[in-house]
Amino acid sequence: MKDFGNAVVYQIYPKSFQDSNGDGIGDLNGVISRLDYLKKLGVDYLWLTPVFRSPQKDNGYDVSDYYRIEPMFGTMADMDRLLAQCNARGIGVMLDMVFNHTSTDHIWFQKALAGEKEYEDYYIFKEGGPDRMPTNWESKFGGPAWEYVPSLGKWYLHLFDVTQADLNWDNPRVREELKNVIRFWKQKGVRGFRFDVVNLISKPAVFQDDYEGDGRRFYTDGPHVHEYLKELVRDTGISDMITVGEMSSTTPQHCVRYSNPEEKELSMCFQFHHLKVDYKNGDKWELMPPDRMQLKNLFERWQTLMQQQNGWNALFWCNHDQPRIVSRLGDEGTYWKQSAKMLAACTHLMRGTPYIYQGEELGMTNPHYRNITQYRDVESLNYYQILLKKGKSESEALAILDARSRDNGRTPMQWSDCVNAGFTDAAPWIELSGNYKTIHAQAQTDDEDSIFCFYQKLIALRKATEVISKGTIAFMEQENSDVLAFRRNYGTQELLVWNNLTAEEVTIPMQPSWTDYYRLLGNYEPQTETGKNIVLRPYETIVYANADLKIDHGAGIC
Ligand code: TEU
Ligand code: CA
Numbered sequence: 001m002k003d004f005g006n007a008v009v010y011q012i013y014p015k016s017f018q019d020s021n022g023d024g025i026g027d028l029n030g031v032i033s034r035l036d037y038l039k040k041l042g043v044d045y046l047w048l049t050p051v052f053r054s055p056q057k058d059n060g061y062d063v064s065d066y067y068r069i070e071p072m073f074g075t076m077a078d079m080d081r082l083l084a085q086c087n088a089r090g091i092g093v094m095l096d097m098v099f100n101h102t103s104t105d106h107i108w109f110q111k112a113l114a115g116e117k118e119y120e121d122y123y124i125f126k127e128g129g130p131d132r133m134p135t136n137w138e139s140k141f142g143g144p145a146w147e148y149v150p151s152l153g154k155w156y157l158h159l160f161d162v163t164q165a166d167l168n169w170d171n172p173r174v175r176e177e178l179k180n181v182i183r184f185w186k187q188k189g190v191r192g193f194r195f196d197v198v199n200l201i202s203k204p205a206v207f208q209d210d211y212e213g214d215g216r217r218f219y220t221d222g223p224h225v226h227e228y229l230k231e232l233v234r235d236t237g238i239s240d241m242i243t244v245g246e247m248s249s250t251t252p253q254h255c256v257r258y259s260n261p262e263e264k265e266l267s268m269c270f271q272f273h274h275l276k277v278d279y280k281n282g283d284k285w286e287l288m289p290p291d292r293m294q295l296k297n298l299f300e301r302w303q304t305l306m307q308q309q310n311g312w313n314a315l316f317w318c319n320h321d322q323p324r325i326v327s328r329l330g331d332e333g334t335y336w337k338q339s340a341k342m343l344a345a346c347t348h349l350m351r352g353t354p355y356i357y358q359g360e361e362l363g364m365t366n367p368h369y370r371n372i373t374q375y376r377d378v379e380s381l382n383y384y385q386i387l388l389k390k391g392k393s394e395s396e397a398l399a400i401l402d403a404r405s406r407d408n409g410r411t412p413m414q415w416s417d418c419v420n421a422g423f424t425d426a427a428p429w430i431e432l433s434g435n436y437k438t439i440h441a442q443a444q445t446d447d448e449d450s451i452f453c454f455y456q457k458l459i460a461l462r463k464a465t466e467v468i469s470k471g472t473i474a475f476m477e478q479e480n481s482d483v484l485a486f487r488r489n490y491g492t493q494e495l496l497v498w499n500n501l502t503a504e505e506v507t508i509p510m511q512p513s514w515t516d517y518y519r520l521l522g523n524y525e526p527q528t529e530t531g532k533n534i535v536l537r538p539y540e541t542i543v544y545a546n547a548d549l550k551i552d553h554g555a556g557i558c
Pocket of ligand 2: 019022026
């Protein structure tokens, strides 16, 4: 198993990245036209969210054919060209494998519905009368996790939308089918894979009601998950490729097993605990200001455990399911630029492989939609109804979506201040954020002080020193909820990082041994040293290095 500590991944949500043919929907040719921008940023891999044939009930996470490209995104020839163009620039493409479930439009499910027993066993069908659901589990998108099929007299499991039927991984034929999908894309020149909710694939032997929660404790990190992952990786020969599993509600112990190279499972995991620190009582649909102490504790706990047991995590704030981080933990107003840079320094300098989600490198914000008609996501539309049924007013429900909707991360990429931010010349499939006239790529790519340039510097820095990709991590200022601070060490090299998470000044005591350290990076003009203390300005990030950490400026910082 290779290590990917030196790599930086950029996530593209093709539907919202760049439209090339004037239908208001981003596509593969659009991605090709922006590769030089990504090369300039300096990323090593592009992760494309699903572009396979799909009825798009969940924007491609409902795959109806794993071997074909969804026409709205282009053709197989476009995909081949994208792979070649990326290859020419030294960028690898990672595809998104949605293997926990398929669309109910998939031929396998259609055959199951038509009564073919062999295909019924591809999914999780349970006997039961029309008014007796097999268990009381809930779908992650709201409502029950089971759907009744009258013609079969059976229920099928769908942990997500009713059109996303869970596959039966206990059936070896299913596992073979999915291996063939990997083999097909690998042979096409794809260089890595992201596995969607892959820790949910192994369901329990016995299905029982959950009186404590929504059922997740029975199928999360299930009984055979490690065995099935090992088999998939071994039989498809992808152990040296970059692979990342999306792990829903997981534990550090499981993530160590998923990602420790000796286990030969995956190169790294996504876990989401740090993105729930503003969920009241763990409920995504109840608002609460972020609990910074909890955020710090989670980072420390995960980073320390993964380090001790040789696990490896992806580092990220944003993706297509998350609201924009600058709107969430930063500041959209006065300290917009500083807070976006500080948040970048947090993820890029801890131990792990950083992921940048499209537009994050520009400090894109939530769009603040005011009307339910502006939302597109199935989860948001379902929950809007659920919230109203629970007694919330329309304006309360809209305020919750404004903070929590997955559409917050799905607004079109802001390329310029032209019509529709240069994303499309038609009506976009989802409305742009109103601030594209000021927040856009064109304004930032050649500005040394921009958020884009700061990301560029962080990426270049990772390549210029081993302390970031290989060093150990230890946390500082543990009692101080306002500052996320840590040190990284590699041999005799040391890097010190302080991040002020607040809009207030924070004073940190200076240790005598740090006086001969030099300031490597920051998001403010350097201030004159006071000697005894470091005063962090609002959302300031400061990175110090010791003399042994020499950066070759030619190769390093831009
Ligand atoms: O997401 C998994 C998932 O459970 C969450 O991100 C989910 O969207 C959120 O927690 C609900 O509150 C993955 C994909 O990233 C997502 O886009 C898909 O909708 C989902 O799986 C189903 O394939
Ligand atoms: Ca298009």
